[in-house]
Amino acid sequence: MTAPARPSSTVPTSDADPFGSEVLEDPLPMHEALREAGPVVLLERYDTFALARYDDVHAALVNWQEFESSAGVGLSNFRYEEPWRPPSILLEADPPRHDAPRRVLQKVLDPRALRRLREDWAADADALVDEVLARGTTFDAAKDLGAVFPLRVFPDAVGIPQPGREKLLPYGDHAFNAFGPANDLVAKGAPRVAELSGWVNEQCRREVLAPTGFGADIWAASDRGEITPEQAPLAVRSLLTAGVDTTVHGISAILYAFATHPDQWQRLRAEPALARVAFDEAVRWESPVQTFFRTATTDVRIGDVVVPEGRKVLMFLAAANRDPRRWADPDRFDLARDPSGHVGFGMGIHQCVGQHVARLEAVSIVTALARRVRSIELDGPTVRHHNNTLRALESVPVRVTLD
Amino acid sequence: MTAISPAPAAGAADVATLRVTGKQPQADGVLTLELSSPSGGRLRDWTPGAHIDLVLPNGLTRQYSLCGDRRNPGTYRVGVLHEPESRGGSAYVHEQLRVGDLVGVGGPRNNFPLVPSARYLFVAGGIGITPILPMVAQAEQLGADWRLLYGGRRRDSMAFLDELAGYGDRVLVRPEDEFGLLDLPGFVGEPRAGVRIYSCGPAPLLAAMERTCAYWPPYSLRVERFVADDAGAPARTAPFEVELARTGTTVTVTPDVTVLEALNRVGVEVLSSCRSGVCGTCETTVLAGRPDHRDALLDDDERQVGDCMYVCVSRSRDERLVLDL
Numbered sequence: 001m002t003a004p005a006r007p008s009s010t011v012p013t014s015d016a017d018p019f020g021s022e023v024l025e026d027p028l029p030m031h032e033a034l035r036e037a038g039p040v041v042l043l044e045r046y047d048t049f050a051l052a053r054y055d056d057v058h059a060a061l062v063n064w065q066e067f068e069s070s071a072g073v074g075l076s077n078f079r080y081e082e083p084w085r086p087p088s089i090l091l092e093a094d095p096p097r098h099d100a101p102r103r104v105l106q107k108v109l110d111p112r113a114l115r116r117l118r119e120d121w122a123a124d125a126d127a128l129v130d131e132v133l134a135r136g137t138t139f140d141a142a143k144d145l146g147a148v149f150p151l152r153v154f155p156d157a158v159g160i161p162q163p164g165r166e167k168l169l170p171y172g173d174h175a176f177n178a179f180g181p182a183n184d185l186v187a188k189g190a191p192r193v194a195e196l197s198g199w200v201n202e203q204c205r206r207e208v209l210a211p212t213g214f215g216a217d218i219w220a221a222s223d224r225g226e227i228t229p230e231q232a233p234l235a236v237r238s239l240l241t242a243g244v245d246t247t248v249h250g251i252s253a254i255l256y257a258f259a260t261h262p263d264q265w266q267r268l269r270a271e272p273a274l275a276r277v278a279f280d281e282a283v284r285w286e287s288p289v290q291t292f293f294r295t296a297t298t299d300v301r302i303g304d305v306v307v308p309e310g311r312k313v314l315m316f317l318a319a320a321n322r323d324p325r326r327w328a329d330p331d332r333f334d335l336a337r338d339p340s341g342h343v344g345f346g347m348g349i350h351q352c353v354g355q356h357v358a359r360l361e362a363v364s365i366v367t368a369l370a371r372r373v374r375s376i377e378l379d380g381p382t383v384r385h386h387n388n389t390l391r392a393l394e395s396v397p398v399r400v401t402l403d
Numbered sequence: 404m405t406a407i408s409p410a411p412a413a414g415a416a417d418v419a420t421l422r423v424t425g426k427q428p429q430a431d432g433v434l435t436l437e438l439s440s441p442s443g444g445r446l447r448d449w450t451p452g453a454h455i456d457l458v459l460p461n462g463l464t465r466q467y468s469l470c471g472d473r474r475n476p477g478t479y480r481v482g483v484l485h486e487p488e489s490r491g492g493s494a495y496v497h498e499q500l501r502v503g504d505l506v507g508v509g510g511p512r513n514n515f516p517l518v519p520s521a522r523y524l525f526v527a528g529g530i531g532i533t534p535i536l537p538m539v540a541q542a543e544q545l546g547a548d549w550r551l552l553y554g555g556r557r558r559d560s561m562a563f564l565d566e567l568a569g570y571g572d573r574v575l576v577r578p579e580d581e582f583g584l585l586d587l588p589g590f591v592g593e594p595r596a597g598v599r600i601y602s603c604g605p606a607p608l609l610a611a612m613e614r615t616c617a618y619w620p621p622y623s624l625r626v627e628r629f630v631a632d633d634a635g636a637p638a639r640t641a642p643f644e645v646e647l648a649r650t651g652t653t654v655t656v657t658p659d660v661t662v663l664e665a666l667n668r669v670g671v672e673v674l675s676s677c678r679s680g681v682c683g684t685c686e687t688t689v690l691a692g693r694p695d696h697r698d699a700l701l702d703d704d705e706r707q708v709g710d711c712m713y714v715c716v717s718r719s720r721d722e723r724l725v726l727d728l
Contacts, residue, residue: 062445065474095473096541099450100519111686112705225599225622228519277674338667340675340684349448351682 011305012037013044018291018314019180024386027290028331031319039303040313046075046181048293048312049305052319054326054343056302060294060315062348067294067313069350070094074179074293074389077312084178085197089234091242091350101235102353104221108214111356121153121360125368128152133372133402138379141259141396146252149365150244154357158239159213160203171196172245173387179293180388200240204233214239239354246288247358249385249392251365254282256396257333258366259378265370267335272370274335279362284342285333287318290391292346317343318391373400418447418679419661419697419716421479423504429482429562433530434497435470438479438508445476447679447699451537452515452601452627455479456697458507459500462640465492468534468603468627469511470563479508482562484530509680509697509716515627517541520599523549524591526612528604529556534627535603536563539570549573554585554608587615594619603627639695643719647671647728648690662714662724671728673714680716687714692724 014037016030017023023030034041034052041050051057060067070093072078078087087093089101107113132144139145147169155165174189174196202208209215215236222232258265258278268274293312300307307313321342322330328337345352352358369376380397418440425437440446454468471480485497500506517523517538525542527535532553542549551574555561558578567574577585585608591600594616600623602612609626616624642657645665656665663685666673675685680698694712701711714726 063476064448065476095448095450096517096545097519099516103450103513103516110700111683112711225518225520226516231519277672280674280676338672338674341678342676345676347677351677355676356683 011040011042011049013042014050015044017045018043018050018316019183019185019388021184021386024388025384027318027391028322031316031322034316035319035323038305040305040307043314046312046314048075048314049307050314050316051302052316052323054320054323057315057317057320057343058347060302060313061343061346061350064094064349066297066300068094068297069294070097071295071312072179072293075181075312075314076178077295077310079295079310084193085175086234088238088241089231090238090353095349098349100227101231101238102349104218104227105235105238105353108217108221109354109357113217114356114360117153117157118360118364121364122367124153125149125364126371128365129368129372133400137402138397138399141255141376141398142252142382142393143395145255145365145369146393146396147248149251150247150361153361153364154243154247157214157357158236158243159210159215160240161208161210164199164203167196167199168240168244169248171200172241173390175241176245176289176387176389178388179291183388185386185388200237201233203240204236206232209236242352243354243357245387245390245392246352246354247361249288249390250279250283250286250358251362252393252396253286253288253391254279254362254366255369255376255398256382256393257282257285259376259396259398261333262375262377264333264335265373265376268366269370269374272367275363275366275370276359277339278335278366279359280342280344281333281335281337281339282362283344284321284327284339285331286391287321287344288391289344289346289389290318291316291389317346372402374403375401418444419508420505421446421508423500423502423506424478425480426500426502430564431557431560432485433482433560433562434485435480435482435562436496436500437471438481438506439477441505443477446479447511447681448476449473449479449511450513451517451541452534453511453513454515454534455481455511456507456509457481457496458509459492459495460504460506461491461495461499463490463492463495464507464509465496468515470533470536472540473537479511482530482533507697509695510699512699512702514702515601515603515625517601518599518625520597521547522598523547524598524600525549525551526585526587526590526600526602526604526608527551527553528585528602528608529554529560530562531602531604531608531627532561532563533603535601536566538601539567539574543570543573550590551575552577552585552587552590554579554604556580585611587611591615591619594623596620598623600624601626639718639720639722643721644723645719646723646725648725649728656718661716662712662718666714666728673728675715678715680713683713685713685715686711688727690725690727693720694718694724695720 039056177185206219218235222229296307345355379399383395385392385394421438422441424439428434454466458464467481483496486493525535554577557580645654654665676682695718697716698713
């Protein structure tokens with residue numbers, strides 16, 4: 001077909017700002033408006049195409065041939081703009097360069113490789129829950145559990161030293177802000193970029209990493225030639241960037257979901273094996289990672305619209321995860337639902353390589369809580385944390401009753 | 404623009420049962436098969452060096468390297484040599500399999516991945532060219548410095564010569580009846596760092612490669628052995644039973660549904676994600692019975708152990724499987 005220089009005139013448009021504070025406070029109305037506007041919508045403010053329906057988001061996620069990642073998975077187009085840091089060899093890479101790092105990390109983070117962590121993490125979760133409950137039956141599920149547990153277990157599993165770990169969250173927060181436009185959130189993080197990046201890069205060095213752990217496993221793969229020694233620290237960096245804030249907000253999300261759905265907590269208490277399904281349902285319902293961009297490698301037809309080659313496409317994972325075309329009663333957090341197939345971890349060759357780690361962390365903490373807590377409910381207003389990519393909670397005050 | 408339908412909710416049946424859409428002779432005794440989803444949807448992604456398990460209509464399972472274009476998500480291509488002493492695999496493909504037939508497919512899995520390097524040497528013998536073909540395409544795309552030494556009995560028995568011609572003098576075609584045995588030491592040269600050597604072909608060639616590269620740095624040489632035309636039990640085409648150890652429930656799995664679907668129908672929820680044997684979310688512990696693995700995750704050793712399976716695609720070799728559910 002002949003490619004029009006401009007998108008077809010039939011494309012619905014929206015003047016919404018997905019990265020403005022009003023939308024970040026509550027993105028659900030905008031998600032619905034975008035879904036209802038059509039399969040693809042032009043976001044006038046950023047001159048970018050948006051997908052918000054499940055089928056179209058899913059199709060774009062798996063179609064690496066026509067929607068590339070190496071031009072950046074944020075708004076910034078690496079074809080014309082300099083990335084703020086050396087691009088990720090996973091997230092911001094396409095086949096064939098993506099193949100080897102992905103294969104290595106997939107093996108390092110494979111469910112069978114995580115079995116040795118299961119008992120330790122369950123014990124760590126029990127200990128943290130005991131500590132928090134020892135202080136009383138009101139606490140902040142986001143600050144006291146969500147923001148704490150991943151930082152207790154994950155950096156140890158990677159094998160980085162203790163000092164400086166408090167830099168991980170602000171680093172990740174900035175990295176996820178940087179996928180959006182250069183707005184106030186990016187400006188807020190800018191002053192510390194050099195310091196935080198320098199520290200994170202230092203932790204990726206072989207000499208700094210513990211002799212066992214995910215970091216050491218990645219370096220061992222480079223000894224076998226599976227990735228190059230230049231790629232090894234960047235693969236470790238991917239773990240440190242993508243593995244902390246996401247699980248923090250994922251755990252806060254599931255605790256918030258239970259605090260607002262008391263019947264579902266009772267269901268989990270009756271059937272603790274549902275913890276795994278509950279976490280994926282929470283990831284569907286809240287979508288801690290809300291969005292990612294791709295770049296069209298050719299003119300791609302979506303519905304009646306042609307997305308021209310070279311143009312950015314914004315995929316609303318969160319909107320897809322609540323698309324009523326795919327999910328019955330999508331706004332309900334429901335353990336009776338089969339959340340399989342949600343796109344909260346993405347889909348296709350870039351699907352979250354750490355998803356099994358995230359599930360293990362969440363299942364550990366939720367199971368520990370279910371062992372001791374009979375009921376959980378909100379004990380005050382929740383506070384959102386704004387991020388250009390992440391849906392996050394700063395504060396979730398809860399009151400619990402114990403067995 | 405490709406014509407691949409989005410079909411996001413495509414069931415596992417769409418990636419685990421494919422239709423033969425092409426069958427073309429490539430050389431004397433060698434043909435290629437093209438396989439596509441009956442629904443026209445995307446097939447599972449693969450990387451150069453990967454192979455699939457082909458479950459033939461006669462129940463035999465054979466492994467073939469993928470030798471097509473990974474950027475075409477709708478079609479797999481495999482090359483099949485008619486082996487004189489075939490016990491029914493390659494003979495069936497050559498003599499009986501027809502365009503339009505349905506075949507079972509497991510994988511793709513890759514035990515022979517192309518690792519990153521600026522310099523590659525490839526040595527292929529006979530039908531061993533099949534995994535090497537997408538590798539050289541990739542090395543070329545990446546701008547690597549590479550050369551291929553390709554041997555065979557006679558020129559007209561060597562497949563893909565036309566496709567390789569485009570690479571010019573990077574490819575040395577050396578049929579035995581014209582050139583004698585391959586000059587391996589001359590081709591690979593002195594041991595040096597930073598070169599990755601890939602070889603696939605008959606056992607004597609691989610043994611010679613291992614001798615030739617004995618003094619190279621560790622991990623320089625990677626080889627893929629032909630899997631023997633194995634005489635293992637044919638895959639089941641009949642229904643089988645899945646017993647759930649924790650509840651005592653038994654579910655019958657008919658050929659038209661996956662284990663996951665059968666479990667869901669009786670209200671047993673197993674979390675899954677990709678539904679194509681790629682992500683690992685639906686890993687389920689197997690307590691008894693031999694799984695018929697169709698995933699892209701387990702390596703050969705892990706398959707042998709047989710203690711877990713991915714219920715979104717994998718099935719059963721035995722009449723009864725017992726799962727820890």
